[in-house]
Amino acid sequence: MISNIVPEDARYLSSTQYRLWSFTPADLQALRTTTNQFAADRVREAVRRAREARALSSADVSDADPESKSRGASALPEGEVDCLTVEEELKLITYFCRQTLQLGDHLNLPTDATAVQYIKRFYTTNSLMTYAPDTILRTALFFATKTENHYFRLSKFAEAIANTKPEDVLASEFLLTQGLRFTFDVRHPFRALEGAVMEMGAMAQGAVPYNESAGSQPQDMSRRVKIAHGVARDRLKTSALLTDVYFHFTPSQIMMASLLLADEELIHWYIASKFGTEDPMAQKILIVLSDCAGMLQTIEPVAAGPTTERKAISALAKKLKKCRNPEKIDLVALQKVKREGDGVEDEKVIKKRKMEREKVAREADELFGPGLTTG
Template identity: 30%
Template sequence: MKESTTDTKSSSEGSEENPEAKRKRISNDDLYRRSTQFEIWSYTAESLEAAKKKANAAGQIIATKRFNEAFAELKKASPEVFENNKDKLNPESLLNLITFEEESKYLNYYTPNIIQIAKFFKMPTQVKLTAVSFFKKFYLENSVMQYHPKNIMYTCVFLAAKSENYFVSIESFVKALKGTDAKDILDLEFIILSSLKFTLLVHHPFRPLYGFFLDFQAVLLHPSPLMYDVSVNTLGTLYDKAKNWLNENAVLSDVAFLFTPPQIALAAMYDVDKRVTDRYLKRKFLRDHADKLDDIKEEPENGDVKKEEAKVKIEGDKNIDNDAADSTATKTHGETSDIQTQREQYETLVRTIRKCIKVAKQVSKSPQDEVKEIDRKCFFALNPRKLIEKQVKKIAKEAAPSEVV
């Protein structure tokens, strides 16, 4: 992202006067790209899917090993039963592991529950977002066939509360969670921390969103409004809707692994109001050559908003002397090149935030009946002995003589 998209108008003007300050200026996007979150937890769409598949494959290997150990142990205890029922008691027919697609649906079901748990404890937004981030990162390193999502979910919320300095005692926390003990939470804390690689600081898009809200005012309203129907109240409404958009879309999707927080914040504003956000972006990216642009100040024409966007237009002075023609042509070429570069940067950013919007809206709710079946498979993957014993009891019941009345 071009660094000027996150700087305020005043800082931009100051840097124009001071080239040294312009070189040293660092945007929020630049700061994020220096963070451990960007270094460790940033992916392409392909590498993210590969990481998820790798976690699922590792989980299948562990679950298979766990099943084989339980099977061998029970077979040793009751060799005749296993020998006489090879068709019903064999790993191929009993072992039913969770596929990559099923695991994705299963985790999509649990993720929104994190928000509900945090709301129940009246935790601030920052805790909710951090808890979701912890949960998603954990299952990039592990599979549900290794750790059931329920207690991982609870522990992520508890750990996020501590990380964001929102105190909740373990006693009061587990008291509200049916069937959960303090040990269930505390025993998982170090496991989750290890999977997170001890990176507890999470960068969220809400802070850059507020920064853009302020910069929208500076760029679009000062020194005079660029758009006749845009005011502080209009931008305030845009900001509120963008916050809701982040909560409804970005939080539960994978955008945090694929885009930077400023890009996600801009995507929210762009999807909420494309016209206003696009005008802001054009003004930011092309402001260095504002004198070479058509007038982009928008005014009502016969009560309607003009539909045509301003176009870059460069014209040489038609009255220049012939002696200065070569010099002027060189200068014009340089200005054209600069504007073309800025235009390319603008178009790249717009494509990026459009991709972000698409990814954010791809999360679908998992059908309850499918989740119920996956949950059953998850339970037996984690507890294979119970699955085998259940089959042995079924065989014994079928072999027992019918009762005579």
């Protein structure tokens, strides 16, 4: 009888995470480079327009106030805009992803891991120079409560964050969904970790058979499984979210790599217990897991970065402030203008349709005469 159960790998290969958000390292780097260069060009062009507009405004009022011309000129930025590089953007993105995790913990939200992946996906095709990360951070964290079916009142969410109004949270929501290509599913490695730990625990108790060619069980296996579980989970909650492993590896590979870093001997035995010691597949799996583990090790599983990193981030934040696109700074105002513009367009459409109906009615009167009246 043919089973109706679809293998886990087949389900993952059909997911939007695999089809739309999986890249080779080279492809991801190329995408980010293109995004950065395009945004830098747009920033320089927007700054040029802002300078011209300010110069014209200064010239218009200078006749009435001779000193205003010099004041306006001195306020104008001078020289070429020093834009962020791809590497600098990535450092800032990592920092703001850390902030997202901390804010999620503060609000006791179980959806911060999904929010971080939304931020990382959004900034593959959008730049920090175009859309401010602190704004996208709040929106992503709140939006994740919707997609993960964890109700959290908007007003309560805004009140919990300093200097934040509900409209600040919602202003970039449509931008975020566009950047996510309207795909909101995120496959995490947390459930896979629990399954692997349960199986290894059962193996330690002798409740699950395994390939005898793997040799005897690691010494004190039950205790080591529990320790590896905690260490791996901490890494999945930090390093896995802050690095690019979600873009390059499957959830099960990320899970196994985190366990490999926690207890290499244990996981080598576990893989051998599945495939045997001579199966080439086991070696292929270990190579992939080693690559993933190497990427996980680039960011330590701690809540905050080192002091030297914070100093570098402070300098980059100042640089970002000077190279923001001036036309995209106030998203709340932009959304208001768009709504009002849409309202004007709606009124025009309604008026046009009314005029068309009246025209059709007049033409009908001319052809058939006015309608019959009763009285």
